[in-house]
Amino acid sequence: MSKKASIHVTLALRADLHVGKHTLDLGEMRHILRAVADARSILAACEAVGTTYRTLWGRLELYAQVLGASVVDKSPGQGTQLTATGRSLLAALDAHAPQLRGPDTELAEKISASVLSALGGAPAPLRLMASHDFAIARCVAERLIPGVEVRYQGSADCVRALLRGEADVAGFHMPAQRADNAEGPIQSVLENTQYWCFPLMEREQGIMVAKGNPRKIHTLTDLAKPNIRFVNRQRGSGTRILLDQMLNSIGLSGEGIAGYEQEEFTHQAVAAMIGAGAADAGLGLRAAANQFKLDFVPLSKELYYLAARRELQRDSTVMQIITHIKQQAELLPGYVAL
Numbered sequence: 001m002s003k004k005a006s007i008h009v010t011l012a013l014r015a016d017l018h019v020g021k022h023t024l025d026l027g028e029m030r031h032i033l034r035a036v037a038d039a040r041s042i043l044a045a046c047e048a049v050g051t052t053y054r055t056l057w058g059r060l061e062l063y064a065q066v067l068g069a070s071v072v073d074k075s076p077g078q079g080t081q082l083t084a085t086g087r088s089l090l091a092a093l094d095a096h097a098p099q100l101r102g103p104d105t106e107l108a109e110k111i112s113a114s115v116l117s118a119l120g121g122a123p124a125p126l127r128l129m130a131s132h133d134f135a136i137a138r139c140v141a142e143r144l145i146p147g148v149e150v151r152y153q154g155s156a157d158c159v160r161a162l163l164r165g166e167a168d169v170a171g172f173h174m175p176a177q178r179a180d181n182a183e184g185p186i187q188s189v190l191e192n193t194q195y196w197c198f199p200l201m202e203r204e205q206g207i208m209v210a211k212g213n214p215r216k217i218h219t220l221t222d223l224a225k226p227n228i229r230f231v232n233r234q235r236g237s238g239t240r241i242l243l244d245q246m247l248n249s250i251g252l253s254g255e256g257i258a259g260y261e262q263e264e265f266t267h268q269a270v271a272a273m274i275g276a277g278a279a280d281a282g283l284g285l286r287a288a289a290n291q292f293k294l295d296f297v298p299l300s301k302e303l304y305y306l307a308a309r310r311e312l313q314r315d316s317t318v319m320q321i322i323t324h325i326k327q328q329a330e331l332l333p334g335y336v337a338l
Contacts, residue, residue: 015096022066030093032059033086036072038269040079040276044291047137048266050150079275126317129162130171131155131238132266133304134287135201135328135335144324147317152266154236159185162195162307169318173203173238173304175245189307196313198306200325204334205242207297208274208282208289215280218297220246223257223281230259231270231279239267242300243283268292286334296334303338 015026035045046056064070071086082090125147130136132152139145153161155172162170163185172186189195209217215228223230232254233239247254254260259279264270267288273279275292289296312318326337 019066022062024063024066026093028059029063030090030097032056033071033082033090033093036060036080037082037087037090038264038266038272040081040272041268041292042074042080044268044272045080046141047134048268050137050140052141052143079272125149126169126315126321127151127167128169128171128321129153129158129167130169131158131173131304133171133173133203133325134267134285134291134332135325136171138328138331139321139324144328145317145321148321154234155238155241156185156236159189159307163189168312169306169308169321171200171304171306173302175242176202176301176303194310195307196310198322199303199338200306200322201304201329201338202336203302203304204286204298204300205239205283205302206286206289206299208271208284208292208294209280209297210274210277211293211295213295213297217281220250220299221252224252228258229278229280230257231262231264231273231282232260233270233283234263234265237265238302239283242302246299287332290333 017024017026017029032045032049035048036042039045039048042053042057046053049056060072067085067089069085070083071089072080073083074080126149128136128145128148128150130150130152131154136150140150151167155174158167158170158172161167170189174186190197207217207220207223209215215222215225217223217225217228222228232243244254262279264273264282267284268291270279270282270284271288271292271294274282274294283299286296286298288294306318306322308315308318329335329337
C-alpha cells in the first residue's frame with residue numbers, strides 16, 4: 001500500500017429513496033429536515049448539521065426537484081419553516097428513526113483504527129465529543145479543524161465517552177463558581193492525573209425570552225408563574241445540570257414549572273421555540289438569544305473545558321482545535337476566550 005494512501009472502513013447499510021435516476025439518503029434527509037424544523041433558520045440548521053449554507057440549501061433544492069414539492073418556506077419575518085409536505089415527510093421519517101440511523105459508526109471507526117494500525121497507515125480522525133457550542137459549530141461549518149470528527153452530546157455523556165475510550169477529546173462546561181460540585185464523571189476527569197483539562201472559554205448563561213420580555217420574566221422564580229411556558233434542555237446536558245443546581249439553591253422544584261419536561265437538544269432549538277412563540281422562556285446562551293433576536297436575562301458565567309488523555313496535551317491537532325475555537329469565541333456575544 002502506498003504511504004500516501006489513506007483508508008477507512010464503512011458499513012454500507014442505509015435507507016435510500018430512489019426516484020427515477022435520483023437516490024436520496026433518507027437518514028440524511030431526516031437529519032436536515034429536523035434541524036430546519038427545530039431552528040427555523042438555515043444558518044442555525046447549518047450549525048446543527050455541521051455543514052455549509054451552500055451545501056444544506058443545495059440539499060433542500062434537490063429534495064424539491066426530485067419530490068416535485070418544496071419542503072421549506074422562507075417568509076420575511078417568519079424565518080424558514082417546513083411546508084406541509086416537509087412536515088408530513090419529517091413525520092414519516094421520524095416514525096422509522098431507528099431504522100434510518102444507518103450503520104454503527106463507532107464500530108466502523110474501531111475497525112478502521114485496527115486495520116490502519118495493522119497496515120501502518122494514516123491515523124484515524126481525532127474524535128471530539130462535545131457539549132453543543134456555537135464556537136465549535138462555527139469551526140465545523142467553516143472546515144477549520146480538518147482531521148477532527150465532531151459529535152455532540154450532553155457534557156456528562158461526553159466525559160463518560162472519554163473515560164471509556166470512545167472519544168479522544170471531550171468538550172464540557174460547568175459553572176465557574178461550582179468547580180468543586182461537578183457531576184460525577186466530570187469530577188472524575190478533573191481529579192484524574194491521567195487526563196488533562198483545559199479551560200477554553202467563558203460563556204454567559206441566562207433566561208432567553210421573547211423580544212421586549214412581554215411576560216416580565218426576570219428571575220428563576222418567575223418561571224413558576226401561572227401560564228409561563230418553559231422549554232428545557234435534555235437530561236445530562238450541562239445547561240440542564242446548571243438549571244437544576246440553581247433551582248435547588250432557591251428551593252424551587254422543576255415540578256412547579258410548566259414545560260420543565262419538554263426537552264430540546266441544542267441552544268438553537270430552545271431559542272427557536274421561543275422565537276416562534278411556542279414557549280415563553282428557556283435557559284441558554286446569550287449567543288443563542290442574540291441569533292434569534294430574543295431578550296436575555298443573565299444568570300451565570302460558566303467555563304467550557306476540553307479534556308483529553310495527558311499524552312495528547314501537546315498534540316498538534318489538539319492545539320489547532322484550541323486555537324480555532326478561541327478565535328471563533330472572540331466573535332460571539334457572551335463569550336470570552338481564556
